[in-house]
Amino acid sequence: ETGVTQTPRHLVMGMTNKKSLKCEQHLGHNAMYWYKQSAKKPLELMFVYSLEERVENNSVPSRFSPECPNSSHLFLHLHTLQPEDSALYLCASSQGTQVRQETQYFGPGTRLLVL
Amino acid sequence: KNQVEQSPQSLIILEGKNCTLQCNYTVSPFSNLRWYKQDTGRGPVSLTIMTFSENTKSNGRYTATLDADTKQSSLHITASQLSDSASYICVVSVGDTGFQKLVFGTGTRLLVSP
Numbered sequence: 001e002t003g004v005t006q007t008p009r010h011l012v013m014g015m016t017n018k019k020s021l022k023c024e025q026h027l028g029h030n031a032m033y034w035y036k037q038s039a040k041k042p043l044e045l046m047f048v049y050s051l052e053e054r055v056e057n058n059s060v061p062s063r064f065s066p067e068c069p070n071s072s073h074l075f076l077h078l079h080t081l082q083p084e085d086s087a088l089y090l091c092a093s094s095q096g097t098q099v100r101q102e103t104q105y106f107g108p109g110t111r112l113l114v115l
Numbered sequence: 116k117n118q119v120e121q122s123p124q125s126l127i128i129l130e131g132k133n134c135t136l137q138c139n140y141t142v143s144p145f146s147n148l149r150w151y152k153q154d155t156g157r158g159p160v161s162l163t164i165m166t167f168s169e170n171t172k173s174n175g176r177y178t179a180t181l182d183a184d185t186k187q188s189s190l191h192i193t194a195s196q197l198s199d200s201a202s203y204i205c206v207v208s209v210g211d212t213g214f215q216k217l218v219f220g221t222g223t224r225l226l227v228s229p
Contacts, residue, residue: 002160042119042219043159043204055214090158097214103149104217106158 003027004107006091012113013081021076021110023091031097032074033104034066037088049074050097081114088112117142119207119220127226132195136223138188138205146208146215150179150190153202153222162190162203195227 004025013019025032034046048056049068063085065077074091088111092104119140128134140148147166151159163172163179165188171180176193192199202222209216 002158004158006158040221042221045217048214092158098212103161103164106160108156108158111156 002105002107004091004093004105006089006107006110008110009108010111010113012115013078014115015081015083017081018077018079020078021089021091021112023074023076023107025072025074025091025093025105025107027093027105029093029095029105030071031094032068032071033092033094034074034076035090035092035106037090037109043090047076048097055097078112081112083114086112086114117207117209117216117218119205119218121203121205121220121223123223124221125224125226127228128195130195130197130227130229133191133193134195134225135192136190136203136205136225138190138220140186140188140205140207140218142186142207142209142218144209144211145183145186146210148179148181148188148208149206150177150188151204151206153204155201159204192225197227197229200225200227 007022031050036044046060047066052068063080067075088109090109091107094104122137149164150162153159165181178191181188202224204222205220207218
């Protein structure tokens, strides 16, 4: 295991539902990330938090809302999603966000299906 | 435009055979290059990381090479095992200072057949 856990591992939701993805890291890292992984596409960075402050938001639709209550926990709140949002959502953590910092450690992901 | 391209997209080899995966990148300024292994249903796990001055790095049966002049990297897997079946993702870090931006390839899906 990488020290990064994600729940739930699988999620099916309708377009009108509200759900949340949870990520927890046990590595003492200061930075946490949300990525979207769609089939045959590179990982897409969604959000970055450093010391609980959002430092990057890659033009992600407002139907995705991140929350970082402390340096060990990261949430992704979902509401009124579209079928094209179906993907694997990966959480990662690293010691910091600067160049030459430690490698990012990924969680197992949440496989999301929007009907 | 910063880009990472990997080839082949997919590969099937017999157990015990060797294989080489390719990664070409157009990234500036280059900071480092990583290879990740992603098992089905799992998140990526780092295999190797190389900076500009490193030409080769090994991790068990995995050996990565880097040619900074041609902007190419390869991942060589020796004496493949069934557990090597996974996607292998090349990731290049951009920037000399400040926020670390990663550029991901689409991966090579490897299947090791008994």
